[in-house]
Amino acid sequence: MKNYLLILAFLGLGVGQVHAQEVVQLTLKDALEYAMENNVNTRNARLETLVSKATIKETTATGLPQITGAFNLDYNPSIPVVFLPNEPPFGNPDIPGDVIPARFGISYSSGLAVNVKQMIFNGSFFVGLRAARTLEQLTDFDLKKAENDVVENVKKAYFGVLVSQERVKLGKANLARLDTLLKETKALNEAGFAEKIEVSRVQVQRNNAYTQFEQSIAAYQISQQILKLQMGMPMDYELALTETLTELNPAAEIQELLTTEASGRVEMNQLETNIELAKLDLKNNLVQYMPTIDLNGNIRRSGAGNELNRVYNKQNWFGSSLIGISMSIPIFDGLAKSARIQKNRIQISQLENQRNFLTESFKNEVFTAKTNLKNDFDLLEVQRENLDLATEVFRVAKVKYQEGVGSNLEVVDADAALIQAEINYLGAIYDGLISLVELEKALGLLKADLTN
Incomplete structure (x- = not known):
């Protein structure tokens, strides 16, 4: 040596x-x-x-647990139109035609989420x-x-x-x-x-x-x-x-x-x-x-507003969560x-x-x-x-x-x-x-x- x-x-x-x-x-x-x-x-x-x-x-x-984070900020230049039937209880006799166009949505939306997935089997x-x-x-x-x-x-x-x-x-x-x-x-x-x-x-x-x-x-x-x-x-x-x-x-x-x-x-x-x-x-x-079995979990906070400076106002934000088990059977x-x-x-x-x-x-x-x-x-x-x-x-x-x-x-x-x-x-x-x-x-x- x-x-x-x-x-x-x-x-x-x-x-x-x-x-x-x-x-x-x-x-x-x-x-x-x-x-x-x-x-x-x-x-x-x-x-x-x-x-x-x-x-x-x-x-x-x-x-091992798979944890991912997510963030989104979306802008709708043109809010999608939803058609409703022009009959009671939504009907309006002043509007001709059998449908009523309606826009549901807002210009700005955002969200934060954490997703967790754990393999069970x-x-x-x-x-x-x-x-x-x-x-x-x-x-x-x-x-x-x-x-x-x-x-x-x-x-x-x-x-x-x-x-x-x-x-x-x-x-x-x-x-x-x-x-x-x-x-x-x-x-x-x-x-x-x-x-x-x-x-x-x-x-x-x-x-x-x-x-x-x-x-x-x-x-x-x-x-x-x-x-x-x-x-x-x-x-x-x-x-x-x-x-x-x-x-x-x-x-x-x-x-x-x-x-x-x-x-x-x-x-x-x-x-x-x-x-x-x-x-x-x-x-x-x-x-x-x-079969394969997984445990899934999700926590999310979302907010929205018609103006960008109002999207992140505290009163416009709401939370949601989910937990569940999924099974895939061939x-x-x-x-x-x-x-x-x-x-x-x-x-x-x-x-x-x-x-x-x-x-x-x-x-x-x-x-x-x-x-x-x-x-x-x-x-x-x-x-x-x-x-x-x-x-x-x-x-x-x-x-x-x-x-x-x-x-x-x-x-x-x-x-x-x-x-x-x-x-x-x-x-x-x-x-x-x-x-x-x-x-x-x-x-x-x-x-x-x-x-x-």
Whole structure:
């Protein structure tokens, strides 16, 4: 954790200081800790957990009293006309026609009101509250899955940087070895002890080694960028990894993993939670056949006047209130709820089928990962032995050539075999580390807990 805090402190420096210190030294644990905080997927997953908590509060709020206020001020430019029959007791023989037009109303009116609504019973509310809490559990599992994915990707990228770094070192050593051989062969040619074709042969080998060296440098730079991307680190920084491939490839850990049984996988937890959400959706559609009951209340004060300055006179204002219970009973919706219920049951069956497949898929992943790791571990021993043999063959071929009992072609061939053996050995180490990560994932051990 101290290393991690140092990294954060470094990344918090000013711009001038950043240019003065461009290299960030990292161990694998440092890289994982940094990625947990800065990778975009883990950051978004943590934000999603906050969204789910807010959703619980939002759902709970619908079951609490809903209080609203209201105010109105109305003006009638033309008061509506109401027609009355022109007959007793309203009749007026002085007015021709069978109706009498009358205006009922005033020019200005205003009112203040407070409305209260309290849910008494609504089956969807209780189901929705439980679904919101289940959704919170799902986002927690999603966060764990995102963290596990980051661990997997950062480990693979970290190992890729180490392999590329070792290839650069080997490429530099190969160039130095061939430069020495080329210099010696040129000297022998100038002294008349070697033919020109021998010089050309070594030169060709040296040019090939140089090409591989340049490719290794490019691969190393690209692998660093990939690691920084997986960590969520700005691309401006230069990385210096402080561990070696050998340190991260302990044989004892490999043997222990090969005998370890699988534990729980977060993917199964995600699927189980999705099944629970689907069942709650089904339950929500079932409870919609039940009535909903609400308590309603209202308090209002109203006033009016034919002139605006008289609307708010105290003597023109009167109060009213209301309290009651309302019930809504579903009768017929065109079988829409029935169709939704049928769809829910089919979706649950699909998820349960997926659960059965996922169980068998996990077993296959464990078997495949263990087989690959054991095979890669065996191949690593073979490549290590092959590298030792290739090194010895090159040494003997060079000694024989220097003593005049061997040919230049033998030396060039031995050097090419040594370079290939080095590449194969590094590839075997990398394959073994990747298989190790795959097995940890298959066993459910690739977790983001970095306390140990």
